[in-house]
Amino acid sequence: MAxxxxxxxxxxxxxxxxxxxxxxxxxxxxxxxxxxxPCLRRVRTLEEQGYIRGYHAEVDPRRLSFEVQxxxxxxxxxxxxxxxxxFEERCGKWPLVRECHMLNGEVDFILKCVxxxxxxxxxxxxxxxxxxxxxxxxxxxxxxxxxxxEPGVPFEVLEERLSRSA
Amino acid sequence: MAxxxxxxxxxxxxxxxxxxxxxxxxxxxxxxxxxxxPCLRRVRTLEEQGYIRGYHAEVDPRRLSFEVQxxxxxxxxxxxxxxxxxFEERCGKWPLVRECHMLNGEVDFILKCVxxxxxxxxxxxxxxxxxxxxxxxxxxxxxxxxxxxEPGVPFEVLEERLSRSA
DNA sequence: GCTGAAATCGCCTAACG
DNA sequence: CGTTAGGCGATTTCAGC
Numbered sequence: 001m002a003x004x005x006x007x008x009x010x011x012x013x014x015x016x017x018x019x020x021x022x023x024x025x026x027x028x029x030x031x032x033x034x035x036x037x038p039c040l041r042r043v044r045t046l047e048e049q050g051y052i053r054g055y056h057a058e059v060d061p062r063r064l065s066f067e068v069q070x071x072x073x074x075x076x077x078x079x080x081x082x083x084x085x086x087f088e089e090r091c092g093k094w095p096l097v098r099e100c101h102m103l104n105g106e107v108d109f110i111l112k113c114v115x116x117x118x119x120x121x122x123x124x125x126x127x128x129x130x131x132x133x134x135x136x137x138x139x140x141x142x143x144x145x146x147x148x149x150e151p152g153v154p155f156e157v158l159e160e161r162l163s164r165s166a
Numbered sequence: 167m168a169x170x171x172x173x174x175x176x177x178x179x180x181x182x183x184x185x186x187x188x189x190x191x192x193x194x195x196x197x198x199x200x201x202x203x204p205c206l207r208r209v210r211t212l213e214e215q216g217y218i219r220g221y222h223a224e225v226d227p228r229r230l231s232f233e234v235q236x237x238x239x240x241x242x243x244x245x246x247x248x249x250x251x252x253f254e255e256r257c258g259k260w261p262l263v264r265e266c267h268m269l270n271g272e273v274d275f276i277l278k279c280v281x282x283x284x285x286x287x288x289x290x291x292x293x294x295x296x297x298x299x300x301x302x303x304x305x306x307x308x309x310x311x312x313x314x315x316e317p318g319v320p321f322e323v324l325e326e327r328l329s330r331s332a
Numbered sequence: 333g334c335t336g337a338a339a340t341c342g343c344c345t346a347a348c349g
Numbered sequence: 350c351g352t353t354a355g356g357c358g359a360t361t362t363c364a365g366c
């Protein structure tokens with residue numbers, strides 16, 4: 001089932017907090033149409049049950065001199081479970097690697113990386129990523145410009161879906 | 167220059183708010199070692215100057231029945247500026263497309279998409295993405311499992327960089 | 333069970349030094 | 350940047366549906 005265990009108010013709360021994570025509880029309560037105490041209880045429950053993983057300020061990478069963003073497609077030599085896990089663990093320790101996803105198809109992993117400049121990334125690429133055990137091929141693509149970067153999930157799609165099945 | 171115009175306290179503020187965007191101002195002030203009012207002034211300034219773009223609750227897609235995550239590599243037929251922009255604008259209107267980045271190399275764009283299930287994504291792929299004007303080739307890769315997904319920038323790298331150049 | 337109302341507590345956020 | 354101080358939000362308690 002979709003949206004398991006969540007009523008329309010819960011979903012509205014999630015949508016509002018995804019859009020503005022620093023909204024005050026009273027404002028949130030006003031928007032979802034209930035009073036503050038039950039609203040806060042719902043938020044706490046959503047946090048405890050893992051619907052909300054955390055809250056983050058969205059920081060502009062460029063303003064902090066992270067000028068370079070790169071996607072790296074990584075192919076491993078061995079795809080044994082332990083080797084896949086070993087690579088994932090390694091990615092977890094590289095701060096320049098912000099995301100690591102295992103894929104189906106030709107390539108094993110896609111990595112989203114940031115770096116202050118190209119030479120920093122190249123250093124990382126040659127000294128760390130390509131030098132890591134079991135790494136076969138790496139194809140990198142520089143991000144020329146970002147056109148869309150929406151954090152989170154599209155609640156509009158969820159709501160439309162629920163109204164269909166209702 | 168790196169970290170232009172930011173002192174160590176500003177950078178600490180950004181790092182803390184990136185890690186916990188709902189931290190109270192007094193707690194934030196305590197952590198960065200100043201009193202609350204100047205801390206709040208700094209936060210407001212960082213917001214106004216674009217260092218902080220916003221605050222978001224991190225919602226678990228799976229908990230909301232978005233089971234499928236896909237990367238799509240898109241090649242266009244024409245790479246004229248107006249055609250690139252037209253495609254970007256189109257991506258902005260597709261809720262399933264959460265990210266759209268223009269790349270160098272063989273492929274023109276990489277798209278990060280989410281969907282409730284595979285058939286929903288396939289519908290989108292055939293009826294929307296492949297049907298869009300000027301779209302040449304699309305290669306999709308399903309995310310088998312997510313291994314790392316850290317929002318934001320690695321402040322550790324920034325700090326190390328600044329201490330080097332000091 | 334849930335929600336809402338009232339009251340307390342703590343934080344936010346001005347004004348000033 | 351710090352201190353003070355007033356107003357508002359957060360959060361607990363308790364009553365009602």
